[in-house]
Amino acid sequence: MKEPKPKSTLVVGDKLELETLRLARGGKAVGRTSDGQVVFVVGAAPGEAVRAIVTAVSSRFIEAKMTEVVTPSVTRVSAPCPVVDECGGCPWQHVAYDEQVRQKDAILRDTMKRGRAFDDGEMTKFADFVASELHFHYRSRVTLQARPRGGTYDLGYHKRESHTFVPISDCLIADKTLVPFAREHVAKQVSKNLKVRDRFQVAVNDAGVLSIGGAFTQVNRAQNAILQKLVSDHVVAHAMEKRQILHWHLLDLYSGNGNLMFPVIEALRRARPQGVVEATGVEMAEASVAEASKNPRAQQCSFNIESVDSWLARQKAGAVSLLTKKGLPLDEILILDPPRDGVGQTVMPLLARRKPSLIVYVSCDPATLARDLVRFREATEKQKTKYEVVEARGLDMFPQTDHIEAFVVLRRKNI
Numbered sequence: 001m002k003e004p005k006p007k008s009t010l011v012v013g014d015k016l017e018l019e020t021l022r023l024a025r026g027g028k029a030v031g032r033t034s035d036g037q038v039v040f041v042v043g044a045a046p047g048e049a050v051r052a053i054v055t056a057v058s059s060r061f062i063e064a065k066m067t068e069v070v071t072p073s074v075t076r077v078s079a080p081c082p083v084v085d086e087c088g089g090c091p092w093q094h095v096a097y098d099e100q101v102r103q104k105d106a107i108l109r110d111t112m113k114r115g116r117a118f119d120d121g122e123m124t125k126f127a128d129f130v131a132s133e134l135h136f137h138y139r140s141r142v143t144l145q146a147r148p149r150g151g152t153y154d155l156g157y158h159k160r161e162s163h164t165f166v167p168i169s170d171c172l173i174a175d176k177t178l179v180p181f182a183r184e185h186v187a188k189q190v191s192k193n194l195k196v197r198d199r200f201q202v203a204v205n206d207a208g209v210l211s212i213g214g215a216f217t218q219v220n221r222a223q224n225a226i227l228q229k230l231v232s233d234h235v236v237a238h239a240m241e242k243r244q245i246l247h248w249h250l251l252d253l254y255s256g257n258g259n260l261m262f263p264v265i266e267a268l269r270r271a272r273p274q275g276v277v278e279a280t281g282v283e284m285a286e287a288s289v290a291e292a293s294k295n296p297r298a299q300q301c302s303f304n305i306e307s308v309d310s311w312l313a314r315q316k317a318g319a320v321s322l323l324t325k326k327g328l329p330l331d332e333i334l335i336l337d338p339p340r341d342g343v344g345q346t347v348m349p350l351l352a353r354r355k356p357s358l359i360v361y362v363s364c365d366p367a368t369l370a371r372d373l374v375r376f377r378e379a380t381e382k383q384k385t386k387y388e389v390v391e392a393r394g395l396d397m398f399p400q401t402d403h404i405e406a407f408v409v410l411r412r413k414n415i
């Protein structure tokens with residue numbers, strides 16, 4: 001029988017000294033007290049001795065805020081942002097970039113293993129984490145807060161996990177044009193006596209055009225181009241293997257503005273010019289679907305403004321026919337790119353029934369990715385189908401933060 005863990009004797013406000021081991025999801029460093037209790041420390045780097053003050057105690061762990069570095073980690077650097085602690089949006093700015101990438105890779109692998117999404121064999125399918133060339137000023141879209149002050153407005157962010165307004169003069173991870181553009185926008189609104197929203201989004205597109213508002217777009221354009229290429233390469237490699245197939249249905253769930261769908265279609269058409277590619281996108285945000293439908297590359301693509309859960313439930317039960325209406329062999333390729341919450345509970349079982357031949361699951365939260373892959377495996381067991389992992393890989397879309405982007409490619413066996 002497992003020994004019950006000793007109840008913490010520490011209380012909020014207590015001081016402690018400890019060594020941190022690694023970084024964790026949530027942006028904090030992890031260490032243990034001398035009697036083995038897990039402590040998450042805000043502001044510490046991995047592998048350093050720190051003094052900290054306890055901020056919360058639960059039955060499973062303690063939370064603390066670093067007050068002093070006793071022996072700094074070799075990976076500690078000085079954080080360049082003047083409001084890094086007040087804002088909390090970049091909790092890893094004090095850690096050297098290479099180390100941030102190493103820690104993200106470790107968290108991703110650990111989450112897949114502990115979450116039982118991958119067995120030991122599947123863990124060997126991890127490819128190298130793709131670091132971002134830009135470490136700062138990479139974000140092409142930010143959501144700012146505006147608060148009235150002295151006839152104009154201060155711009156800022158909400159402090160992480162709170163509603164406290166933190167004024168900023170610049171943001172070191174935003175594209176350099178965004179904050180000045182937001183300031184200009186506010187000045188114009190004020191001069192015309194128009195309302196300034198207390199929260200608004202500013203974005204810059206690939207052509208350098210700035211805008212206020214708008215729907216979801218991937219924030220790191222250079223890393224997004226790499227993601228598009230990696231996903232397309234996997235789809236093409238799969239299509240090149242099965243020479244007898246000449247008709248593909250690309251199902252893009254959580255398709256946004258077609259960011260992944262269009263490059264994949266193009267790559268597939270280039271690689272197998274004699275084939276036919278049809279695509280279906282499913283996306284809840286009307287503005288994103290409007291943008292996708294306007295795209296000149298949208299021929300033979302249909303878009304549905306609907307939740308993935310309800311769209312899938314409306315489709316006919318069972319596997320997608322493996323033949324086209326003309327009796328030719330058909331292959332369904334699935335791209336999934338849900339928000340951080342992952343997919344709804346009914347989605348993986350419904351996908352298992354469709355039996356796509358290739359699945360590329362792009363995720364921005366390893367925990368929900370692991371949970372969904374387990375649900376998928378359980379559902380495929382019921383369908384008596386098996387999928388193998390072709391590749392898993394992390395990609396840094398969000399330097400200086402603890403956010404992790406990753407994708408997993410699964411291929412149906414014996415098809």
Ligand SMILES: C[S@@+](CC[C@H](N)C(=O)[O-])C[C@H]1O[C@@H](n2cnc3c(N)ncnc32)[C@H](O)[C@@H]1O
Pocket residue numbers: 216217218254255256257258259260282283284285288306307308309337338339364
């Ligand atoms: C991570 S984004 C990916 C978008 C797109 N694949 C891309 O690369 O830009 C997730 C998208 O899912 C959409 N979304 C969120 N929940 C949804 C749901 N239940 N059904 C359909 N779309 C949803 C959001 O509007 C957002 O566009």
